[in-house]
Amino acid sequence: DVYKRQPLWLWFLEQYPSCFFRYFTVHGTSSIMKHLALILVLFLTAPAIAQSQTESFESYYLQEERTLRISLPEDYDAEKTYPLILVLDAEYLFDMVVANARFYHRADRMPSSIIVGIDHEEEYLRERDFSFDPDNGYLTPDSDAFYSFLEKEVLPYCDKNFSVAPFKMFIGYDSSAALGNFFLYGDRSPFTAFLSISPVLPTDMENLVPSRLLDLPQQIFYNLVLEKEPTSDRQRVLQMNQSTASIQRDGLQYYFDQYESPDHTTVVAYGIGKSFDNVFKLFRPITPMEYKKEILTSTEPVIQYLYHKYEMIEELLGFQKPYELNDIMAIYSASHKKEDFESLRDLAEICKKQWPEQMLGDYLQGEYFEYMGEVRKALRAFEKAYQKNEIDFLTKEAAYDKIAAIKDDFGY
Numbered sequence: 001d002v003y004k005r006q007p008l009w010l011w012f013l014e015q016y017p018s019c020f021f022r023y024f025t026v027h028g029t030s031s032i033m034k035h036l037a038l039i040l041v042l043f044l045t046a047p048a049i050a051q052s053q054t055e056s057f058e059s060y061y062l063q064e065e066r067t068l069r070i071s072l073p074e075d076y077d078a079e080k081t082y083p084l085i086l087v088l089d090a091e092y093l094f095d096m097v098v099a100n101a102r103f104y105h106r107a108d109r110m111p112s113s114i115i116v117g118i119d120h121e122e123e124y125l126r127e128r129d130f131s132f133d134p135d136n137g138y139l140t141p142d143s144d145a146f147y148s149f150l151e152k153e154v155l156p157y158c159d160k161n162f163s164v165a166p167f168k169m170f171i172g173y174d175s176s177a178a179l180g181n182f183f184l185y186g187d188r189s190p191f192t193a194f195l196s197i198s199p200v201l202p203t204d205m206e207n208l209v210p211s212r213l214l215d216l217p218q219q220i221f222y223n224l225v226l227e228k229e230p231t232s233d234r235q236r237v238l239q240m241n242q243s244t245a246s247i248q249r250d251g252l253q254y255y256f257d258q259y260e261s262p263d264h265t266t267v268v269a270y271g272i273g274k275s276f277d278n279v280f281k282l283f284r285p286i287t288p289m290e291y292k293k294e295i296l297t298s299t300e301p302v303i304q305y306l307y308h309k310y311e312m313i314e315e316l317l318g319f320q321k322p323y324e325l326n327d328i329m330a331i332y333s334a335s336h337k338k339e340d341f342e343s344l345r346d347l348a349e350i351c352k353k354q355w356p357e358q359m360l361g362d363y364l365q366g367e368y369f370e371y372m373g374e375v376r377k378a379l380r381a382f383e384k385a386y387q388k389n390e391i392d393f394l395t396k397e398a399a400y401d402k403i404a405a406i407k408d409d410f411g412y
Contacts, residue, residue: 052098057157061148067119068154071098072162073105073112081165081318083113084158086150086191088176089126090117093268097171100273110280111317114162116154120176130175137203139182147182155190165318169193169221169279173268175200184212184220192316193221195275197268199237206236210243213252219316221253221279225271228260253278282312285326295334302334303343306350323354325392332364341371358391359384363399379406 052071059066069090073082087097094117104110120126129146132139139147158164170191172180177199183189185208199205213222222244226237241256255278259270286295286309295305306327313321328351335343345368352361366381386399 052094057153059149059153061145061153066149069094069115069117069119071101071115071117073114074102075112076114076163078163081163083111083167083169083317084155084162084164085113085115085169085171086154087115087117087171088179089120089173091119091121093117093171093173093272096269096272100276104273104276104280109284110276111283114158114164116158118150118154126175130179132178132202134203137205137208139179143179147179151183151190165316167192167316167318169195171195171197171272171275172199173197174264178202178205181205181209184209184216188218189216189220192219193223193275193279195223195225195271197225197271198227198231198264199224199233201233201236201240206240207243209240210247213244213254214247214249217251219251219253221255223255223257223271223275223278225267225275226256226258227262227264227267228258229263231264282309283317283321285324286330291330291334295330296337301343302331302338302340303346305334306331306347323350328360341368344368344371355391357389359386359388359396359399360391360394362388363394363402366399366402375406375410379403382406 052069055068055070057066057068058064069087071094076082085097085101087093094115097117098115101110101113101115105112120129128142131143155168168191170180170183170193172178172195174197177196178201180191180194180196181199183191183194213220224237224241224244226234226241231237244254245256247254255275257271257274259267262270295302298305306323309327310321310323313319328347331343331347335341335347344364348361348364348368350361351358351364355361362381362385366378366385369375369378369381382399382402386396386403390396
C-alpha cells in the first residue's frame with residue numbers, strides 16, 4: 001500500500017540515527033579528546049586573542065580611569081547582533097573566555113560573541129571593588145560604586161558602540177562571582193546568564209540567590225561551579241546549590257558542576273567551557289538524546305518543538321537563525337514516528353521557504369498528501385520535487401521512485 005510504505009531513508013534514519021545527526025557523531029568526544037580540546041583551544045585561537053583591543057574608560061562613578069579589554073568576533077558585522085559576555089578578573093579570565101568562545105563558535109556550538117573584560121590586577125582593586133559589609137552582606141560604598149560603573153556605564157557603553165543582542169552573560173570568580181549575584185537583586189536583571197566560579201559568599205547570599213532566582217520574571221541561565229577541595233565557604237555554596245536545585249520555575253535553567261581533581265585555581269578552566277555548553281545548548285542542532293527524551297515524549301505536535309527552539313533563539317540572541325537541516329530531519333523523523341502528519345505539512349512549508357530551489361519541501365509535501373490520501377496532489381508534489389535540485393541525502397532517484405510507485409499503483 002503506497003500510503004503505508006516507509007521511505008528507505010526514513011528506515012535508514014531509524015536504524016542509524018547518527019547518519020543524520022552526524023554533527024554530534026563527529027563532535028562527540030571521549031575523555032581523552034576533551035583534554036586534547038583544551039590544547040586545541042590555545043593553538044587555534046591564539047591569533048584571535050592577539051586581535052583583542054583595550055580601551056581607556058573614564059568612570060564618573062569610580063572617579064578614575066579603568067581599562068576595558070574588548071574582543072569582537074572575527075566576522076563582526078554592525079548589521080548583526082551578538083551576545084555580550086562581561087568578564088571580571090580579566091587579567092587571567094579574559095583570554096580563557098575568548099579562547100573557549102572562539103573554539104565553540106567554530107564548532108557551531110555557540111554564536112559569535114562580544115567579550116568585554118575588566119582587570120583587577122592590583123590587589124587593592126579586588127579588595128575595594130569586591131568588598132561586602134560583614135554584618136549584612138550588602139555592598140560597601142566602594143563596591144557599590146563599582147557595581148554602578150558596570151551597570152550604568154560599561155553596559156550602556158557596549159550597547160551604544162557595538163551591535164549587542166538582548167542576551168548578556170556575566171562571568172566571575174571567587175569574590176567577583178559574588179558581586180555578579182547582586183545583578184539578581186533588582187526587579188529585572190540586565191544579564192540572562194551567569195557563570196559563578198567557586199564564589200565567596202557575603203552574609204546570607206546562600207539564601208538570597210535562590211530566592212531571587214525563584215522570583216525573577218525572566219529567562220535566566222545560572223551556572224555554579226565548585227571544586228571538591230575544602231574552602232571556607234564550601235558548605236554555604238553547597239547549601240545554595242541545594243536550595244536552587246529544588247526551584248521549579250519556567251524560565252530558570254540551573255546547572256551545578258563539582259569537580260574532583262581541580263583546586264580553587266584550576267577549576268576556572270573547567271567551568272568556562274562547560275558553562276558555554278549549558279547556556280548555548282539551545283543554539284546547537286538537536287541531538288539524538290534531545291530527540292528521544294524531549295521531542296518523542298512531548299504531547300504537543302512535534303513542529304511546536306522546532307518553532308519554540310527558534311523563537312527562543314531570536315528572543316534571546318536577537319537574530320533569526322536559519323533552520324538547521326539536522327533539526328528538520330529530527331522533526332521529520334518524529335512526525336513519522338508519532339504519525340503527526342500535520343507537523344509534516346508545516347515542515348514542508350518551512351523547507352519550501354528556506355530552500356526554494358531544492359527538492360526537500362516539495363518532497364515532504366508529497367509525503368504529507370500521500371498520508372492524507374490525496375494521491376493526485378502527492379503526484380504533483382513529487383513531480384515538482386524531481387525538477388528541483390538535490391539536497392544532501394535526498395536525490396532525484398527518491399522522487400522518481402515515488403512518482404513511479406504512484407503511477408503503477410493507480411494507473412496514472
